[in-house]
Amino acid sequence: TSGSDVYSTNLLAYTATLGNGFSATLSMEDPSFRRSPVYAPTAALSATVGNTSTQIFGQANSLIPVVLGVNAAGQPIGFGFTDGIQRNRMPDFVGVLRYDQPWGSAQLSAAVHEINTGNVITQGGFLGTNSAGAALTATNANTARTQSEYGWAVQGGLKVNAPFIAPGDAFYLQGAYAEGAQMYTGNGSYNGSYSINPTSIEGASFNQNFSDATINPFTNQLQLSTSFSVIGSFLHYWSPEWRSAVFASYGENTFGAGARAAQGAYYGFVPTTGTNIGSTVISTLGVGTPGTRFYALNGNLRDTYMLYAGANLIWSPVKDLDIGVEGIYAQYGVQNGRVLDTQKFNYTAAYVNAGNPVKTITSTDVFQARFRVQRDF
Template sequence: MQFAGLTAGRASSFFDFYAHDFEFIGATSGSDVSSTNLLAYTATVGNGLSATISMEDPSFRRSPIYSPTSAQSAAVGNTSTAIFGQSNSLIPVVLGVDANGQPTGFGFTDGIQRNRMPDFVGVLRYDQPWGSAQISAAVHELNTGNVISQGGFLGVNSAGAALNATNAVAQRTKSEYGWAVQGGVKVNAPFITPGDAFYLQGAYAEGAQMYTGNGAYPGSYAISSSSIQGASFNQNFSDATVNPLTNQLQLSKSFSVVGSFLHYWTPEWRSAVFASYGENTFGSGARAAQGAYYGFVPATGANANSTVLSSAGVGKAGTRFYALNGNLRDTYSLYAGANLIWSPVKDLDIGVEGLYAQYGVQNGRVLDTQKFNYSPAYVNAGNAVKTITSTDVFQARFRVQRDF
């Protein structure tokens, strides 16, 4: 519903600008939430300038908090093995250490986020006959649940007492606020052909990956995803990771740039070309902290009967498997495509579109798991493995669309 400057209900996010305007499927990086719950007010300043403040549903902007594994509790006297690289909604954390800095017990943080605060979006927009320009900003809350047990807390504290909800020493994960900024410009180009237009847009975010849109096409709603099913390796698009040694959030960073050009060959035939580049980077030391966690060894001596994580065969830091594991690797995404659309009558589009995508790690190499799922033990034994730095995807589409 709209009344004067008020907008309430479901509408396109006010943060968005280009929003894949010239594309079929919206593969390029960039924010594009076409329908969300919001309450916004727009003030018209004059001479084409307007300002908007909007409260928007955070569900459509949320990627999971990174959760590498859940170590299942075992019988007293045994150990449970966790591998750096598996996924679960429970995030393992250290609950206590002894005088030598070795862990005496482990627990879990519930990684499922709650809808507690809306995303707050602010926009300045300028519209003129030559085109338009926009600056957007957003604030996005990240939170987790409390430290919980799965079959009881594991281990004992430094005093030798069994860990429980009362004497576990893990600090509660503090909520953090991610944020994003975006700037874009659209230039109408009737001097080439009536209807022609250029878009150029850039975005940067910390703890708010969906606002840069790098993972929107492969799916940021999964902890790890790939640009096509069965591709060589997955990317992580988590807004944040939980440091297992401190139980605190470490925000991820991302940026994207996208450009697009629409050209009318005739009033019935038009084409668009588009491309984008983006990067996703995890917090300093985030990956190393995960590796350190999986380097801990079972407790000995007075704590010999406690159930802790085993170091046998895990992907701890310093191992070959850790070095080649694709989890929490800083990655990039490159997309480029073009389409040709025929509109024989008004509101009817018949067209084809081709897309090229490349995604890879920003440094080093990762295991190529397209045809073989390498185990940590196999890799650490020095066996021959296939590694890659990037993977390529080609796609083509045919679409018929009728608007009413």
């Protein structure tokens, strides 16, 4: 399901028992595995940065175009790249207030998560004006480093013991909301949000985007994404050796207002002579040019939702040994409109914009079953 658990996180925490069932925890935690990359549209690019030839293949999630020069009509005529790889500069700070009673427990927690980028790599030979209308030449074609932003998340959880049904039975309910910290709502955990558009659900009709933020190419500022999730489950013991769980969750990922249109403003831009990038076309994985058919139908940076539901049956013949089966249904789709079904055919912008027939969908379904044997020591 959607969920914010990240296993094996390095942390330093202190918990105080306050009495009457209350406790409080403060924690500093390694942010590495709670990051979803800042959105980058470039797939493979060979560029000359200044006087140094740089091969930038395999950097799909790091080099982020930033517009440095525009013409009188406001169209891009020069750009650089922001190094989008985040560094471990500040731990995540997490605070928890918990209440435990014989009937169950309740918890409220919050987290702060830094988003940072590297320097801007500028190109030479720009003419025209920058995004503020100031004259732009090869000597002043640069921009300030992207300012860090601070994502945050809040979460509430409730466990209600149900011994009146069977010993050990319990209901669980959890809800989380985040800005710039999608891993805390867990919507990308199922199919892997450590990549911008993971493909871990093989055969799916389109890939979701998971990014904590995008960079506005005209302002070089981070725009945070938002997400939320709600999860419910019920654990039931048929006997001391046999138990089952049923569970379901729903979540949504939404990108910043205008973020998609801003990314599309330079899609397919071919650098002019003097930018030292030859005729390379950037944004091969981008959103397309606003107003075109490809922009309306491709799945990049689309707001999406996720729905998961499942059940299992577990047999524990001895302590710490679980043998069982589990079935899961997953559906994810776009919050509005339609997207290209790329399960069997990878459409190009030129093909789609030419008016050729395409197959589109609003959501994709996945069914999974597994047999599990687990021994804990």
